[in-house]
Amino acid sequence: MNLSLSPEEWTAVRLTLEVAARAVGFGLPLAVLTAWVLTRTRFPGRPVLNALVHLPLVLPPVVTGWLLLVLFGVRGPLGALLQHWFGIRLVFTTAGAALACAVMTFPIMVRSIRLSLEAVDPRLEQAARTLGAGRLDRLFSVTLPLASPGILVGAIVAYATCLGEFGAVITFAANIPGETQTLPLAIYAALQVPGGEDKAAQLSLVSLCLALVGLLLSEWFGKRLNRMLGR
Template structure:
C-alpha cells in the first residue's frame, strides 16, 4: 500500500485512523454511562438528554461543525479558557477533528450499547443485589459481561462513522494537509483538481474497505463474545 499511495495520501489515511481511534476511545466511557442512564434510570430531563445525544444524526453536519467552532474555537465559550488556562486547542488541530468525529459518531455508539442494556433482564441484576452485591459490583459481574457484544459493536460502528466524517470536521478544523486532512477531506480536495479523480478513487476504495472491515469485525466479534457469555 505504501507504494500505491503517495506520502500525502498516506498521511490522510494515517491521520484518519488516528482521529477515529482517539474519537472512539475517548467517547466510549461516556457513551457507556449515557447509554446506561437512558436504559435504566428515570430522572428529570431524560428525554432532553436523549434528544441531545441523537441531535448530531439529524442536524446538518456543517451546523454541528459551526457550533463546535463557536464553543471550542480560540474565542469560543469553552475554547478560550481551555487555551488560556491549559493550553488546549481544538480548532484547526487534529484533536479538533477527533472531537468532531467523536460527537458525530456518539449517537450510533450510545444506541448500540443502550439496546444491549435494555435486552438484559433487570431481574438478573435484582437477584444479584438481593444476595448482597453492591450496584457497581452487579454491573461489573452481571451486566457488563452480558452487554459486552453491544459495547464492542457500538465502538466499531463509531470508529467506522468517525472514519467517514466530513462536514463537521472540515467546518471545525478546515482541510489542512498533514494536520487536519482526513480521508474524506482528501477525497474532496482531489475531486476539485482536474485529473484528480483517479487519486480520489483510490482513497474511496480504501474508505469502503475500512468501513466494510469494521462492519464485518463488529458482527464477528459481537457474535463470538455473545456465544462465550452464553456458554457460561
C-alpha cells in the same frame, strides 16, 4: 487502476485511523455512562437528555461542526477556557478532528449500548443485589459484561463511521494536510484539482475497504460474544 498513493496520501490514511481511534476512545466511556443513565434511571430531564444525545443524527454535519466552532473556538466559551487554563486548542487540530468525529458518532454508540443494556435480564441484577452487591459492583460484574456485545459493536461501528466523517471535521478542524486532512477530506481535495479523478478513485477504494473491514469485524465480534454469553 494502480493503487499508488503518495506519502502525503498515506499520511491521510494514517491520520484517519488515528482520529477514529481517538474519537472512539474518548466517546465510548461517556456513551456507556449516558446509555446506563437513560436505561436505568428516571428523572424529569430524561427526554431532553435523550433528544440532545441523538441531535447529531438529525442535524446537518456542517451545523454540528459550526456549533463546535462556536463552543470550542479560540473565542468560544469552552475553547477560551481550555486555552487559558490548560493551553489546549482544539480548533484546526488533530484533536479537534477527533472531537468532531466523537460528537457525530456518539449517538451511534449510545444507541447500540442502550439496546444491549435493555436486553440484560434485570433478575440477574436483582439477584446480585440480594447477595449484597452494590450499584457499581453490579454494574461492572453483571451489567456491563452481559452488555459487552452491544458495547463492542457500537465501538466498532462508530470507528467505521469516523472513517467517513466529512462535514463536521472540515467545518471545525479545516482541511490541513498532515494535521486534519483525513481520508474523506483528501478525496475532496483531489476532486478540486483538474485531472484528480483517478487519485480520488484510489482514495475512495481505500476508504471503501476500511469501512467494509470495520463492518465485517463488528458482525464477527458481535456473534462471537453472543455465543460466549450463551445467546
